[in-house]
Amino acid sequence: MVTIEEALRIVKSQEVALKTTTISLSEALGFTLARKVLAPFDMPSFDNSAMDGYALCGLQQEYTLVGEIAAGDTADLVLKEGEAARIFTGAKVPENTTAVMMQEKTNVENTRLFLDEMPRESQNIRKRGGELAAGQIVFEVGHMINAATLGLLGSLGLKKVEVFQKPNVKLITTGNELIAPGQQREEGQIYESNSFALSGALEQFGFRCSEKIQIKDDYEATKSGIAGALDSCDMLLLSGGISVGDYDFVKQALEENGVEEQFYKVMQKPGKPLFFGRKANKFVFALPGNPASSLTCFYVYVLPLLQKLSGAENYGLTRYHFPLNHDYENKGNRPVFLKAKYTNGKIEILDGQGSSMIQSMALGNALAFMNAESAVKKGESVECLLIN
Numbered sequence: 001m002v003t004i005e006e007a008l009r010i011v012k013s014q015e016v017a018l019k020t021t022t023i024s025l026s027e028a029l030g031f032t033l034a035r036k037v038l039a040p041f042d043m044p045s046f047d048n049s050a051m052d053g054y055a056l057c058g059l060q061q062e063y064t065l066v067g068e069i070a071a072g073d074t075a076d077l078v079l080k081e082g083e084a085a086r087i088f089t090g091a092k093v094p095e096n097t098t099a100v101m102m103q104e105k106t107n108v109e110n111t112r113l114f115l116d117e118m119p120r121e122s123q124n125i126r127k128r129g130g131e132l133a134a135g136q137i138v139f140e141v142g143h144m145i146n147a148a149t150l151g152l153l154g155s156l157g158l159k160k161v162e163v164f165q166k167p168n169v170k171l172i173t174t175g176n177e178l179i180a181p182g183q184q185r186e187e188g189q190i191y192e193s194n195s196f197a198l199s200g201a202l203e204q205f206g207f208r209c210s211e212k213i214q215i216k217d218d219y220e221a222t223k224s225g226i227a228g229a230l231d232s233c234d235m236l237l238l239s240g241g242i243s244v245g246d247y248d249f250v251k252q253a254l255e256e257n258g259v260e261e262q263f264y265k266v267m268q269k270p271g272k273p274l275f276f277g278r279k280a281n282k283f284v285f286a287l288p289g290n291p292a293s294s295l296t297c298f299y300v301y302v303l304p305l306l307q308k309l310s311g312a313e314n315y316g317l318t319r320y321h322f323p324l325n326h327d328y329e330n331k332g333n334r335p336v337f338l339k340a341k342y343t344n345g346k347i348e349i350l351d352g353q354g355s356s357m358i359q360s361m362a363l364g365n366a367l368a369f370m371n372a373e374s375a376v377k378k379g380e381s382v383e384c385l386l387i388n
Protein backbone atom coordinates (compact mmCIF):
# COMPACT_ATOMS: atom_id res chain seq x y z
CA MET A 1 0.00 0.00 0.00
CA VAL A 2 1.33 3.43 -0.97
CA THR A 3 0.20 6.96 -0.14
CA ILE A 4 -1.44 9.15 -2.77
CA GLU A 5 1.72 11.28 -3.05
CA GLU A 6 3.90 8.21 -3.49
CA ALA A 7 1.55 6.75 -6.11
CA LEU A 8 1.55 10.04 -8.03
CA ARG A 9 5.30 10.30 -7.81
CA ILE A 10 5.66 6.77 -9.22
CA VAL A 11 3.23 7.49 -12.07
CA LYS A 12 4.73 10.82 -13.02
CA SER A 13 8.35 9.71 -12.85
CA GLN A 14 7.97 6.84 -15.34
CA GLU A 15 10.48 6.91 -18.16
CA VAL A 16 8.54 7.08 -21.41
CA ALA A 17 9.57 6.61 -25.04
CA LEU A 18 7.86 9.20 -27.21
CA LYS A 19 6.97 8.61 -30.84
CA THR A 20 6.47 11.39 -33.36
CA THR A 21 4.28 11.81 -36.41
CA THR A 22 3.46 14.52 -38.92
CA ILE A 23 -0.17 15.54 -39.16
CA SER A 24 -2.17 18.21 -40.88
CA LEU A 25 -3.05 21.36 -39.03
CA SER A 26 -6.74 20.52 -39.07
CA GLU A 27 -6.09 17.39 -36.96
CA ALA A 28 -3.53 18.89 -34.62
CA LEU A 29 -5.63 20.38 -31.81
CA GLY A 30 -4.54 18.96 -28.44
CA PHE A 31 -1.33 17.40 -29.76
CA THR A 32 2.08 18.48 -28.47
CA LEU A 33 4.74 19.83 -30.81
CA ALA A 34 7.67 17.46 -31.34
CA ARG A 35 9.74 19.98 -33.30
CA LYS A 36 10.22 23.65 -32.62
CA VAL A 37 8.56 26.03 -35.03
CA LEU A 38 10.51 28.95 -36.49
CA ALA A 39 8.86 31.89 -38.21
CA PRO A 40 9.38 31.40 -41.96
CA PHE A 41 8.92 35.14 -42.57
CA ASP A 42 8.31 38.39 -40.68
CA MET A 43 4.86 38.67 -39.08
CA PRO A 44 3.21 40.82 -40.27
CA SER A 45 5.07 40.50 -43.54
CA PHE A 46 4.38 44.11 -44.56
CA ASP A 47 3.51 47.37 -42.75
CA ASN A 48 -0.26 47.54 -42.65
CA SER A 49 -3.09 49.57 -41.27
CA ALA A 50 -4.65 48.69 -37.90
CA MET A 51 -7.71 50.81 -38.71
CA ASP A 52 -10.16 51.82 -41.36
CA GLY A 53 -9.06 55.41 -41.99
CA TYR A 54 -6.41 57.40 -43.84
CA ALA A 55 -2.72 56.80 -44.46
CA LEU A 56 -0.93 60.11 -43.96
CA CYS A 57 2.40 61.45 -45.16
CA GLY A 58 3.78 64.01 -42.70
CA LEU A 59 2.28 65.14 -39.41
CA GLN A 60 -0.29 67.87 -39.93
CA GLN A 61 -4.09 68.28 -39.80
CA GLU A 62 -4.94 68.79 -43.50
CA TYR A 63 -4.05 66.63 -46.47
CA THR A 64 -4.82 66.11 -50.14
CA LEU A 65 -6.42 62.75 -50.93
CA VAL A 66 -4.62 60.89 -53.71
CA GLY A 67 -5.90 57.32 -53.66
CA GLU A 68 -7.44 54.33 -51.94
CA ILE A 69 -5.98 50.99 -50.74
CA ALA A 70 -8.16 48.05 -49.73
CA ALA A 71 -7.00 44.89 -47.88
CA GLY A 72 -5.19 42.66 -50.36
CA ASP A 73 -4.42 45.50 -52.80
CA THR A 74 -0.98 45.36 -54.31
CA ALA A 75 -0.95 48.80 -55.96
CA ASP A 76 2.32 50.52 -55.09
CA LEU A 77 1.14 53.96 -54.16
CA VAL A 78 3.89 56.36 -52.97
CA LEU A 79 2.75 59.30 -50.84
CA LYS A 80 4.36 62.73 -50.86
CA GLU A 81 4.43 65.17 -47.92
CA GLY A 82 0.89 66.51 -47.33
CA GLU A 83 -0.81 63.65 -49.19
CA ALA A 84 -3.15 61.01 -47.76
CA ALA A 85 -4.88 57.88 -49.03
CA ARG A 86 -8.07 56.15 -47.95
CA ILE A 87 -7.05 52.86 -46.34
CA PHE A 88 -8.75 49.84 -44.75
CA THR A 89 -7.76 47.49 -41.93
CA GLY A 90 -5.04 45.05 -42.94
CA ALA A 91 -4.20 46.88 -46.17
CA LYS A 92 -0.53 47.51 -46.94
CA VAL A 93 0.29 51.13 -46.12
CA PRO A 94 1.68 53.11 -49.04
CA GLU A 95 5.33 54.07 -49.09
CA ASN A 96 6.18 57.14 -46.98
CA THR A 97 3.19 56.68 -44.64
CA THR A 98 3.92 58.48 -41.35
CA ALA A 99 0.71 57.43 -39.54
CA VAL A 100 -2.84 56.23 -40.05
CA MET A 101 -5.76 58.25 -38.68
CA MET A 102 -8.97 56.38 -37.86
CA GLN A 103 -11.87 57.50 -40.02
CA GLU A 104 -14.00 58.49 -37.00
CA LYS A 105 -11.62 61.40 -36.38
CA THR A 106 -11.70 62.81 -39.91
CA ASN A 107 -13.81 64.90 -42.29
CA VAL A 108 -13.56 64.88 -46.06
CA GLU A 109 -14.48 67.72 -48.41
CA ASN A 110 -13.93 66.77 -52.04
CA THR A 111 -10.25 65.85 -52.17
CA ARG A 112 -9.33 67.52 -48.87
CA LEU A 113 -8.95 65.56 -45.66
CA PHE A 114 -9.27 67.31 -42.27
CA LEU A 115 -8.24 65.65 -39.00
CA ASP A 116 -9.90 66.35 -35.63
CA GLU A 117 -6.52 66.03 -33.92
CA MET A 118 -2.82 66.01 -34.72
CA PRO A 119 -1.62 62.54 -35.73
CA ARG A 120 1.26 60.86 -33.91
CA GLU A 121 4.20 59.26 -35.71
CA SER A 122 3.58 55.53 -36.51
CA GLN A 123 0.07 55.70 -35.06
CA ASN A 124 -2.15 52.76 -36.16
CA ILE A 125 0.56 51.17 -38.30
CA ARG A 126 1.21 47.47 -37.67
CA LYS A 127 4.90 47.24 -38.45
CA ARG A 128 6.44 44.48 -40.52
CA GLY A 129 7.89 41.94 -38.04
CA GLY A 130 6.02 43.60 -35.15
CA GLU A 131 4.85 40.21 -33.84
CA LEU A 132 7.56 37.86 -35.09
CA ALA A 133 10.82 38.26 -36.97
CA ALA A 134 11.78 35.71 -39.65
CA GLY A 135 13.76 32.87 -38.05
CA GLN A 136 12.51 33.60 -34.54
CA ILE A 137 11.34 30.65 -32.38
CA VAL A 138 7.57 30.71 -32.35
CA PHE A 139 6.95 27.53 -30.30
CA GLU A 140 9.34 25.22 -28.48
CA VAL A 141 9.09 21.42 -28.41
CA GLY A 142 6.50 20.46 -25.80
CA HIS A 143 4.05 23.22 -26.58
CA MET A 144 0.50 21.89 -26.51
CA ILE A 145 -1.43 22.99 -29.57
CA ASN A 146 -4.48 25.06 -28.64
CA ALA A 147 -6.87 26.98 -30.86
CA ALA A 148 -4.67 30.10 -30.96
CA THR A 149 -1.65 27.94 -31.83
CA LEU A 150 -3.56 26.59 -34.82
CA GLY A 151 -4.38 30.15 -35.80
CA LEU A 152 -0.78 31.30 -35.62
CA LEU A 153 0.60 28.22 -37.41
CA GLY A 154 -2.00 28.78 -40.12
CA SER A 155 -1.01 32.43 -40.49
CA LEU A 156 2.59 31.30 -40.92
CA GLY A 157 1.40 29.28 -43.89
CA LEU A 158 2.09 25.89 -42.31
CA LYS A 159 -0.09 22.99 -43.43
CA LYS A 160 1.50 20.22 -41.37
CA VAL A 161 3.17 19.93 -38.00
CA GLU A 162 5.36 17.35 -36.34
CA VAL A 163 3.80 16.23 -33.07
CA PHE A 164 4.16 13.47 -30.50
CA GLN A 165 1.84 10.54 -31.12
CA LYS A 166 -0.88 9.96 -28.61
CA PRO A 167 -0.86 6.62 -26.82
CA ASN A 168 -3.01 3.82 -28.16
CA VAL A 169 -5.34 2.99 -25.27
CA LYS A 170 -7.30 -0.25 -24.83
CA LEU A 171 -9.87 -1.03 -22.19
CA ILE A 172 -10.84 -4.36 -20.64
CA THR A 173 -13.88 -4.54 -18.38
CA THR A 174 -14.24 -7.60 -16.18
CA GLY A 175 -17.22 -9.07 -14.35
CA ASN A 176 -19.68 -11.97 -14.70
CA GLU A 177 -22.48 -9.67 -13.64
CA LEU A 178 -21.99 -7.21 -16.48
CA ILE A 179 -24.25 -7.02 -19.51
CA ALA A 180 -24.26 -4.49 -22.31
CA PRO A 181 -26.97 -1.82 -22.45
CA GLY A 182 -29.85 -3.09 -24.59
CA GLN A 183 -29.56 -6.66 -23.34
CA GLN A 184 -32.33 -8.23 -21.24
CA ARG A 185 -31.30 -7.90 -17.61
CA GLU A 186 -31.65 -10.93 -15.33
CA GLU A 187 -31.64 -10.84 -11.54
CA GLY A 188 -28.11 -10.16 -10.26
CA GLN A 189 -26.90 -8.60 -13.47
CA ILE A 190 -26.01 -4.97 -13.99
CA TYR A 191 -25.35 -2.92 -17.05
CA GLU A 192 -21.70 -2.42 -17.83
CA SER A 193 -21.06 1.30 -17.54
CA ASN A 194 -17.40 1.93 -16.73
CA SER A 195 -16.38 1.60 -20.35
CA PHE A 196 -18.69 4.50 -21.26
CA ALA A 197 -17.42 6.69 -18.44
CA LEU A 198 -13.76 5.91 -19.10
CA SER A 199 -14.05 6.34 -22.88
CA GLY A 200 -15.78 9.65 -22.25
CA ALA A 201 -13.05 10.78 -19.88
CA LEU A 202 -10.43 9.80 -22.47
CA GLU A 203 -12.21 11.79 -25.17
CA GLN A 204 -12.66 14.74 -22.85
CA PHE A 205 -8.88 15.12 -22.78
CA GLY A 206 -8.23 14.36 -26.44
CA PHE A 207 -7.53 10.63 -26.16
CA ARG A 208 -9.54 7.71 -27.41
CA CYS A 209 -10.07 4.10 -26.62
CA SER A 210 -9.14 2.04 -29.68
CA GLU A 211 -10.69 -1.18 -28.40
CA LYS A 212 -13.10 -2.25 -25.65
CA ILE A 213 -13.07 -5.84 -24.48
CA GLN A 214 -15.49 -7.44 -22.01
CA ILE A 215 -14.21 -10.48 -20.08
CA LYS A 216 -15.87 -12.84 -17.62
CA ASP A 217 -14.35 -13.47 -14.18
CA ASP A 218 -12.28 -16.35 -15.45
CA TYR A 219 -8.54 -16.60 -14.94
CA GLU A 220 -7.63 -18.05 -18.36
CA ALA A 221 -9.91 -15.63 -20.21
CA THR A 222 -8.47 -12.69 -18.26
CA LYS A 223 -4.91 -13.84 -18.93
CA SER A 224 -5.39 -14.27 -22.68
CA GLY A 225 -7.48 -11.09 -22.93
CA ILE A 226 -4.66 -9.12 -21.35
CA ALA A 227 -2.05 -10.79 -23.56
CA GLY A 228 -3.95 -9.87 -26.73
CA ALA A 229 -4.64 -6.29 -25.73
CA LEU A 230 -1.14 -5.63 -24.40
CA ASP A 231 0.34 -6.77 -27.66
CA SER A 232 -1.04 -3.83 -29.55
CA CYS A 233 -1.40 -0.87 -27.21
CA ASP A 234 0.64 1.64 -25.23
CA MET A 235 -1.73 1.86 -22.30
CA LEU A 236 -4.08 -0.83 -21.05
CA LEU A 237 -6.87 0.08 -18.69
CA LEU A 238 -8.75 -2.63 -16.85
CA SER A 239 -11.83 -2.20 -14.75
CA GLY A 240 -12.80 -4.53 -11.91
CA GLY A 241 -11.36 -7.80 -10.66
CA ILE A 242 -8.41 -6.15 -8.92
CA SER A 243 -9.71 -6.40 -5.38
CA VAL A 244 -9.28 -9.32 -2.97
CA GLY A 245 -12.40 -11.32 -3.86
CA ASP A 246 -12.26 -14.96 -4.94
CA TYR A 247 -13.15 -13.90 -8.51
CA ASP A 248 -10.57 -11.13 -8.79
CA PHE A 249 -8.04 -12.53 -11.24
CA VAL A 250 -6.63 -9.40 -12.82
CA LYS A 251 -3.50 -8.98 -10.70
CA GLN A 252 -2.37 -12.56 -11.13
CA ALA A 253 -3.14 -12.47 -14.85
CA LEU A 254 -1.10 -9.29 -15.24
CA GLU A 255 1.85 -10.86 -13.44
CA GLU A 256 1.59 -13.95 -15.65
CA ASN A 257 1.79 -11.62 -18.65
CA GLY A 258 5.03 -10.11 -17.43
CA VAL A 259 3.56 -6.83 -16.22
CA GLU A 260 5.75 -5.50 -13.43
CA GLU A 261 3.95 -3.98 -10.49
CA GLN A 262 4.84 -0.33 -9.80
CA PHE A 263 2.34 -0.16 -6.97
CA TYR A 264 -0.75 -1.97 -5.75
CA LYS A 265 -3.27 -0.38 -3.41
CA VAL A 266 -3.33 3.26 -2.53
CA MET A 267 -4.28 4.68 0.86
CA GLN A 268 -7.30 6.58 -0.43
CA LYS A 269 -11.04 6.52 -0.79
CA PRO A 270 -12.41 5.77 -3.30
CA GLY A 271 -10.03 3.62 -5.30
CA LYS A 272 -7.97 1.73 -2.74
CA PRO A 273 -7.39 -1.43 -4.84
CA LEU A 274 -5.69 0.46 -7.69
CA PHE A 275 -2.88 -1.38 -9.50
CA PHE A 276 -0.26 0.26 -11.68
CA GLY A 277 2.31 -1.68 -13.68
CA ARG A 278 4.38 -1.65 -16.81
CA LYS A 279 5.81 -4.10 -19.29
CA ALA A 280 8.63 -2.48 -21.28
CA ASN A 281 7.05 0.67 -22.72
CA LYS A 282 3.46 -0.41 -22.12
CA PHE A 283 1.60 0.80 -19.07
CA VAL A 284 -1.25 -0.86 -17.22
CA PHE A 285 -3.74 0.57 -14.77
CA ALA A 286 -6.11 -1.93 -13.22
CA LEU A 287 -8.87 0.29 -11.90
CA PRO A 288 -11.30 -0.78 -9.20
CA GLY A 289 -14.70 -1.76 -10.64
CA ASN A 290 -16.82 0.61 -8.60
CA PRO A 291 -17.86 3.34 -11.03
CA ALA A 292 -16.81 6.34 -8.92
CA SER A 293 -13.54 4.65 -7.98
CA SER A 294 -12.51 3.90 -11.54
CA LEU A 295 -13.34 7.36 -12.82
CA THR A 296 -11.66 9.09 -9.88
CA CYS A 297 -8.51 7.02 -10.42
CA PHE A 298 -8.60 7.96 -14.08
CA TYR A 299 -8.55 11.69 -13.37
CA VAL A 300 -5.96 11.47 -10.61
CA TYR A 301 -3.51 8.84 -11.91
CA VAL A 302 -4.23 7.76 -15.49
CA LEU A 303 -4.61 11.18 -17.07
CA PRO A 304 -1.17 12.52 -16.03
CA LEU A 305 0.56 9.51 -17.58
CA LEU A 306 -1.49 9.74 -20.78
CA GLN A 307 -0.46 13.37 -21.05
CA LYS A 308 3.18 12.56 -20.37
CA LEU A 309 3.02 9.81 -23.01
CA SER A 310 1.80 12.36 -25.53
CA GLY A 311 4.75 14.64 -24.88
CA ALA A 312 3.02 17.25 -22.73
CA GLU A 313 5.29 19.38 -20.57
CA ASN A 314 2.70 19.82 -17.86
CA TYR A 315 0.70 16.81 -16.95
CA GLY A 316 -2.06 16.16 -14.48
CA LEU A 317 -5.00 18.35 -13.60
CA THR A 318 -4.21 21.66 -11.96
CA ARG A 319 -4.71 21.68 -8.18
CA TYR A 320 -6.85 24.59 -7.07
CA HIS A 321 -7.63 25.80 -3.59
CA PHE A 322 -11.18 26.95 -3.08
CA PRO A 323 -13.07 27.86 0.09
CA LEU A 324 -15.66 25.37 1.25
CA ASN A 325 -19.18 26.74 1.56
CA HIS A 326 -20.07 24.54 4.56
CA ASP A 327 -18.32 22.58 7.31
CA TYR A 328 -17.15 19.09 6.39
CA GLU A 329 -15.48 16.32 8.33
CA ASN A 330 -13.73 13.24 6.97
CA LYS A 331 -14.07 10.80 9.83
CA GLY A 332 -12.45 7.96 7.91
CA ASN A 333 -8.86 6.80 8.27
CA ARG A 334 -8.03 7.29 4.59
CA PRO A 335 -7.62 10.53 2.60
CA VAL A 336 -10.62 11.10 0.34
CA PHE A 337 -11.43 12.47 -3.08
CA LEU A 338 -14.92 13.88 -2.62
CA LYS A 339 -17.41 14.51 -5.39
CA ALA A 340 -17.95 18.23 -5.30
CA LYS A 341 -19.33 21.20 -7.15
CA TYR A 342 -17.49 24.45 -7.72
CA THR A 343 -19.69 27.52 -8.25
CA ASN A 344 -19.15 31.24 -7.67
CA GLY A 345 -15.71 30.75 -6.18
CA LYS A 346 -16.85 28.22 -3.57
CA ILE A 347 -16.85 24.47 -3.31
CA GLU A 348 -19.67 22.29 -2.06
CA ILE A 349 -19.26 18.61 -1.14
CA LEU A 350 -22.18 16.75 -2.70
CA ASP A 351 -24.38 14.00 -1.27
CA GLY A 352 -23.75 10.49 -2.59
CA GLN A 353 -20.09 9.85 -1.81
CA GLY A 354 -20.24 6.04 -2.08
CA SER A 355 -17.65 4.39 -4.34
CA SER A 356 -20.42 2.96 -6.48
CA MET A 357 -22.28 6.27 -6.78
CA ILE A 358 -21.66 8.25 -9.89
CA GLN A 359 -24.66 10.59 -10.08
CA SER A 360 -22.91 13.09 -7.80
CA MET A 361 -19.89 12.98 -10.09
CA ALA A 362 -22.09 13.62 -13.10
CA LEU A 363 -23.86 16.56 -11.44
CA GLY A 364 -20.68 17.95 -9.92
CA ASN A 365 -17.57 19.29 -11.60
CA ALA A 366 -14.77 18.76 -9.09
CA LEU A 367 -12.98 16.35 -6.81
CA ALA A 368 -12.16 17.85 -3.43
CA PHE A 369 -9.32 16.37 -1.46
CA MET A 370 -9.34 15.93 2.30
CA ASN A 371 -6.87 14.24 4.61
CA ALA A 372 -7.83 11.32 6.83
CA GLU A 373 -9.60 12.24 10.05
CA SER A 374 -9.71 15.92 9.28
CA ALA A 375 -12.29 18.65 9.43
CA VAL A 376 -12.61 21.76 7.30
CA LYS A 377 -14.73 24.72 8.41
CA LYS A 378 -16.89 26.82 6.15
CA GLY A 379 -14.68 29.41 4.43
CA GLU A 380 -11.47 27.41 4.86
CA SER A 381 -9.90 26.25 1.63
CA VAL A 382 -9.75 22.73 0.26
CA GLU A 383 -7.64 21.38 -2.58
CA CYS A 384 -9.66 20.55 -5.69
CA LEU A 385 -9.32 19.15 -9.16
CA LEU A 386 -11.79 20.46 -11.74
CA ILE A 387 -12.99 17.53 -13.81
CA ASN A 388 -16.01 18.71 -15.79
Ligand code: AMP
Pocket residue numbers: 173174175177178190191192193194195239240241242243245288289290291356
Ligand atom coordinates in the same frame (compact mmCIF):
# COMPACT_ATOMS: atom_id res chain seq x y z
P1 AMP B 1 -14.91 -5.33 -8.64
O1 AMP B 1 -13.84 -4.27 -8.58
O2 AMP B 1 -14.82 -6.19 -9.84
O3 AMP B 1 -14.99 -6.08 -7.36
O4 AMP B 1 -16.28 -4.54 -8.79
C1 AMP B 1 -16.71 -3.65 -7.78
C2 AMP B 1 -18.11 -3.18 -8.07
O5 AMP B 1 -18.13 -2.46 -9.28
C3 AMP B 1 -19.12 -4.29 -8.23
O6 AMP B 1 -20.34 -3.87 -7.65
C4 AMP B 1 -19.25 -4.43 -9.73
O7 AMP B 1 -20.49 -4.95 -10.11
C5 AMP B 1 -19.07 -3.01 -10.19
N1 AMP B 1 -18.51 -2.97 -11.52
C6 AMP B 1 -17.38 -3.59 -11.92
N2 AMP B 1 -17.13 -3.35 -13.21
C7 AMP B 1 -18.12 -2.54 -13.63
C8 AMP B 1 -18.42 -1.94 -14.89
N3 AMP B 1 -17.62 -2.13 -15.95
N4 AMP B 1 -19.52 -1.17 -14.97
C9 AMP B 1 -20.30 -0.97 -13.90
N5 AMP B 1 -20.08 -1.52 -12.70
C10 AMP B 1 -19.00 -2.29 -12.56
Ligand code: MG
Pocket residue numbers: 174175176217240241289
Ligand atom coordinates in the same frame (compact mmCIF):
# COMPACT_ATOMS: atom_id res chain seq x y z
MG1 MG C 1 -15.70 -7.90 -10.42
